[in-house]
Amino acid sequence: MLGRALSDEELRLFAAAARRQPVTAGEVLFRRGEAGQSMFVIESGQIRLEFGDGLADRVLGPSEYFGELAVFIGQHSRMAGAVAETGGVVHVVDQAAFERLLGEQPGLLARFMRRSFAYLVASETQLILGLRRRNEDLMQTLDSLRQTRTELSIAQQLVRTDELTGLVNRRGLYRYIDELDCEALAEQHLALLLIDLDDFKRINDRNGHLAGDSALRAVAEEVRRAAGPMELPCRLGGDEFALLAHVSDAGDLANRAIRLVAAVRSLRLPILREPLRLSVSIGACFCPPGEDWSSWYSRADALLYQAKVEGGDGWRLGD
Numbered sequence: 075m076l077g078r079a080l081s082d083e084e085l086r087l088f089a090a091a092a093r094r095q096p097v098t099a100g101e102v103l104f105r106r107g108e109a110g111q112s113m114f115v116i117e118s119g120q121i122r123l124e125f126g127d128g129l130a131d132r133v134l135g136p137s138e139y140f141g142e143l144a145v146f147i148g149q150h151s152r153m154a155g156a157v158a159e160t161g162g163v164v165h166v167v168d169q170a171a172f173e174r175l176l177g178e179q180p181g182l183l184a185r186f187m188r189r190s191f192a193y194l195v196a197s198e199t200q201l202i203l204g205l206r207r208r209n210e211d212l213m214q215t216l217d218s219l220r221q222t223r224t225e226l227s228i229a230q231q232l233v234r235t236d237e238l239t240g241l242v243n244r245r246g247l248y249r250y251i252d253e254l255d256c257e258a259l260a261e262q263h264l265a266l267l268l269i270d271l272d273d274f275k276r277i278n279d280r281n282g283h284l285a286g287d288s289a290l291r292a293v294a295e296e297v298r299r300a301a302g303p304m305e306l307p308c309r310l311g312g313d314e315f316a317l318l319a320h321v322s323d324a325g326d327l328a329n330r331a332i333r334l335v336a337a338v339r340s341l342r343l344p345i346l347r348e349p350l351r352l353s354v355s356i357g358a359c360f361c362p363p364g365e366d367w368s369s370w371y372s373r374a375d376a377l378l379y380q381a382k383v384e385g386g387d388g389w390r391l392g393d
């Protein structure tokens with residue numbers, strides 16, 4: 075084990091060549107990064123070396139020395155700060171004194187320097203190992219953060235997805251509306267198509283709930299197919315779907331409704347007993363940016379109701 079303590083002979087030598095300096099608790103001898111000019115030998119009391127960057131401090135006591143790189147190299151930037159932990163006395167050996175000692179006692183100083191270098195190399199190796207470990211810990215933390223982020227985004231996705239059809243659910247729709255940038259629609263207008271299956275209760279009653287689920291999935295697929303890249307197909311609940319579409323005018327909106335009604339009408343599900351056929355009714359209206367979801371919805375719902383009253387399997391368009 076390499077120590078920081080001087081032999082009695084070294085101690086006597088350095089003490090004779092140094093300037094004796096009393097220190098009080100808390101006194102700063104030097105700060106990290108400062109250019110060093112001298113090394114220190116402790117006669118009494120304790121000195122704390124502070125390495126910073128999350129590394130452990132080190133407390134040195136009587137007959138131990140520190141800051142020697144300053145006299146070996148000169149103007150060396152201090153790797154640690156030194157603060158008196160308690161009151162005491164230190165010997166300050168500056169570069170000139172060290173050079174003098176080197177001339178007078180080369181053998182003793184050579185042994186001292188060899189020991190110091192070995193100590194410094196061992197400390198550096200420890201430091202590198204510690205940093206490598208810290209780096210590995212950081213990489214692991216980063217990995218688990220990445221995993222948590224992925225899990226979180228999967229969880230968020232699930233929370234906003236309708237389990238039966240895989241379409242976005244009402245929560246996802248609200249999120250989409252919150253993030254909607256109507257300015258970005260350029261020449262297009264936002265429109266709502268509210269889509270509801272006709273006589274769905276009868277389909278359930280006559281064919282069973284599982285067949286009803288298949289019918290919902292098939293209609294969901296048509297709503298999804300009807301949606302453009304930035305549009306939102308969604309299941310609001312039960313047999314009610316919505317499509318937030320970007321259209322150029324009323325004709326464009328009517329065409330979207332006509333195509334969707336026709337697409338559902340053409341579906342043939344083997345699981346459904348004839349003569350039951352799937353059909354939907356649609357209420358479609360524009361969504362002015364100044365209004366909120368509930369006013370868009372009530373307008374589309376009133377139009378949907380009219381389409382149902384007229385016998386279903388059709389659409390009604392409003393402003």
Ligand SMILES: Nc1nc2c(ncn2[C@@H]2O[C@H](COP(=O)(O)OP(=O)(O)OP(=O)(O)O)[C@@H](O)[C@H]2O)c(=O)[nH]1
Binds near residue numbers: 284
């Ligand atoms: N299979 C199945 N049925 C559902 C699901 N959610 C709601 N339903 C049923 O959907 C039916 C909706 O019935 P209604 O609201 O009366 O609608 P409808 O029979 O289509 O009548 P109209 O809308 O007037 O044409 C109810 O019988 C619900 O039990 C589901 O996830 N799966």
